[in-house]
Amino acid sequence: MTAQGRHFLQIPGPSPVPDRVLRAMDMPVIDHRSAQFAELGKAVLEGCQKIFKTAGPVMIFPSSGTGAWEAAIVNTLSPGDKVLMVETGHFATLWQQMAARWGIEVDFIPGDWRHGVDPAAIEAKLAQDTKRAIKAVMVVHNETSTGVTSRVADVRAAIDRTGHPALLLVDTISSLGSVDYRHDEWKVDVTVAGSQKGFMLPPGLGFNAVSEKARAAAKTNKMPRSYWDWEEMLKPNAAGFFPYTPATNLLYGLREAIAMLLEEGLDQVFARHKRLAAATRAAVTHWGLEVLCLDPSEYSPVLTAVLMPPGHDADKFRKIVLDNYNMSLGSGLSKVAGKVFRIGHLGECNELTLMGALSGVEMGLAAAGVPHRAGGVDAAMASLEERPTTNSPGHLKVVKT
Ligand SMILES: *Cc1c(COP(=O)(O)O)cnc(C)c1O
Numbered sequence: 001m002t003a004q005g006r007h008f009l010q011i012p013g014p015s016p017v018p019d020r021v022l023r024a025m026d027m028p029v030i031d032h033r034s035a036q037f038a039e040l041g042k043a044v045l046e047g048c049q050k051i052f053k054t055a056g057p058v059m060i061f062p063s064s065g066t067g068a069w070e071a072a073i074v075n076t077l078s079p080g081d082k083v084l085m086v087e088t089g090h091f092a093t094l095w096q097q098m099a100a101r102w103g104i105e106v107d108f109i110p111g112d113w114r115h116g117v118d119p120a121a122i123e124a125k126l127a128q129d130t131k132r133a134i135k136a137v138m139v140v141h142n143e144t145s146t147g148v149t150s151r152v153a154d155v156r157a158a159i160d161r162t163g164h165p166a167l168l169l170v171d172t173i174s175s176l177g178s179v180d181y182r183h184d185e186w187k188v189d190v191t192v193a194g195s196q197k198g199f200m201l202p203p204g205l206g207f208n209a210v211s212e213k214a215r216a217a218a219k220t221n222k223m224p225r226s227y228w229d230w231e232e233m234l235k236p237n238a239a240g241f242f243p244y245t246p247a248t249n250l251l252y253g254l255r256e257a258i259a260m261l262l263e264e265g266l267d268q269v270f271a272r273h274k275r276l277a278a279a280t281r282a283a284v285t286h287w288g289l290e291v292l293c294l295d296p297s298e299y300s301p302v303l304t305a306v307l308m309p310p311g312h313d314a315d316k317f318r319k320i321v322l323d324n325y326n327m328s329l330g331s332g333l334s335k336v337a338g339k340v341f342r343i344g345h346l347g348e349c350n351e352l353t354l355m356g357a358l359s360g361v362e363m364g365l366a367a368a369g370v371p372h373r374a375g376g377v378d379a380a381m382a383s384l385e386e387r388p389t390t391n392s393p394g395h396l397k398v399v400k401t
Pocket of ligand 1: 013064065066067091140142143144171172173174194203
């Protein structure tokens with residue numbers, strides 16, 4: 001195996017950490033009860049509000065995204081509560097299993113792992129629930145196992161049409177900082193996020209952005225909790241502190257990552273992800289392979305899951321790509337294991353990173369003997385030329401003659 005050059009980490013999280021973020025974290029650990037720490041604490045807590053698009057509090061736990069899932073559940077729900085969830089894929093299934101372990105009764109709307117949340121299905125379920133037994137609607141924004149992004153704004157509108165008081169809990173672990181998301185405008189009650197995907201940080205931070213309604217629910221719900229208790233976290237947070245030792249150096253990285261996202265501009269960040277995703281799909285389609293996501297309005301800007309032709313194993317293919325080209329592609333998870341591979345194009349990723357990744361995929365297809373039409377990389381380049389970068393001056397645009 002040749003390992004010269006930089007490893008291409010093209011999995012949909014953890015995503016590559018920019019050098020700027022790595023350098024920002026290369027700092028001595030400081031006293032987390034000091035005035036110096038409080039400045040850092042306040043900076044990241046306020047900065048997060050801009051990324052989540054909320055005027056309310058955002059909490060940062062030293063945890064993986066799974067921990068932040070748990071925090072959302074134990075602070076808002078009670079054993080025996082009914083909730084509505086949708087089987088969009090592997091991550092929705094894991095969150096559902098977690099809720100069940102906490103004694104929550106989940107109405108899990110089945111899915112085919114190729115579509116996102118159907119707002120009409122949510123609307124119908126809530127409309128039928130005349131006794132208002134459903135306490136929360138819990139959905140995954142970007143289903144990382146399938147490359148399908150659900151339309152959270154439409155889900156919100158569907159809930160509003162029924163006048164149902166259920167809370168809306170959204171997993172944005174792989175979308176926040178990469179896909180348009182608006183906690184306040186979409187009246188989301190709890191937004192769950194993590195550090196290692198769109199935030200471009202190493203794994204280790206979990207986030208909860210919470211509404212007034214969610215905080216009110218936390219005052220009366222009956223789930224035992226301690227480490228994850230929101231009010232215990234919010235009290236010291238008001239002064240920039242944490243109730244226990246925070247992940248200090250990850251917070252240095254977070255401050256830098258927030259600065260990078262805001263310097264580029266969130267709208268430009270979202271446009272870049274869409275552009276890279278469109279180029280990836282152009283390559284996949286040209287190769288004659290199939291994108292797992294079936295609804296163009298739900299294509300993920302973060303990753304593309306690709307179906308292998310029958311008789312070809314996705315994991316064998318991924319191993320050939322890793323061994324030959326030093327690139328990691330995402331595996332198929334649970335139901336689609338061996339059947340799909342996933343190309344991550346999120347966070348620290350630009351046109352040339354993507355072209356390198358797609359070249360590796362195309363060479364890998366040839367090396368693995370997977371039937372395909374050569375030239376997908378050219379198709380991706382053509383797609384990028386058609387959709388000019390929003391952050392380059394117009395006069396630099398390539399004009400085809
Ligand atoms: C990665 C991911 C998770 C799990 O996060 P961990 O940090 O691995 O605990 C949950 N949901 C989605 C949508 C994810 O992409």
